[in-house]
Amino acid sequence: MEMPALSDLLDLQDVDLEIDRLIDRRQGMPELEQYREANAARIQAEADRDAVAAELRSIELDLDKAEGELEILETRLNESETRLFAGGMSAKETEHKRLEVRSLEGQKEASEERVLALLDQRDVLAEKMSASQQMVASKRARETGLEEVIKSAWRDIDRDIGRKEGRKAEIVPTIPPDLLDLYEQLRKTKQGVAIGRLEHGNCGGCHLALSAAEQKDAAETDPARCVHCRRILVF
């Protein structure tokens, strides 16, 4: 004859196994691995963008300096030219000024080339920066999308777990504490299955057959235990 406590214990095991399955599903969502990858990709994209930003800042500083130098050269060239056009200098002074203007023109040309080269570099970097920012935005969107999928699934799973925990809280008080301890111990070492019903002479836990003599042996302990797997046996 089946003891009411064992029947409750079977119910408890059903609930516990459902909770186990829900927890497995919670931790085994493929989106979790995808999220970890998306998170790493977003962090990498931000690092790449920061490197481009630093390069861009450095070029902008160089450009600022080069434009300042060019402006100074233009001012000096203007002054020298004005002085040359104004005349009133000795032949030697005039020759000296003429050479100075030529030198300043050469310097100005080199400075202009430098500014143009830096402008090109800055434009290339500015484009790279814009691409990097788009990359960060796209990686972030993927990460956020996965986060929402996971959160939503977890909300559902946690709600289901909550319901099962509620059911479990109703069953547990009906089971004698010693039996409950045995059940918890067995569950730890036997893949969550501590108790099985004997059906057609087979243990519901390990599915091995018990002969009539073995069934008799099993029934002699309280609670009855399978002679093969030592799980609690319900006749």
Ligand SMILES: [Zn+2]
């Ligand atoms: Zn068994």
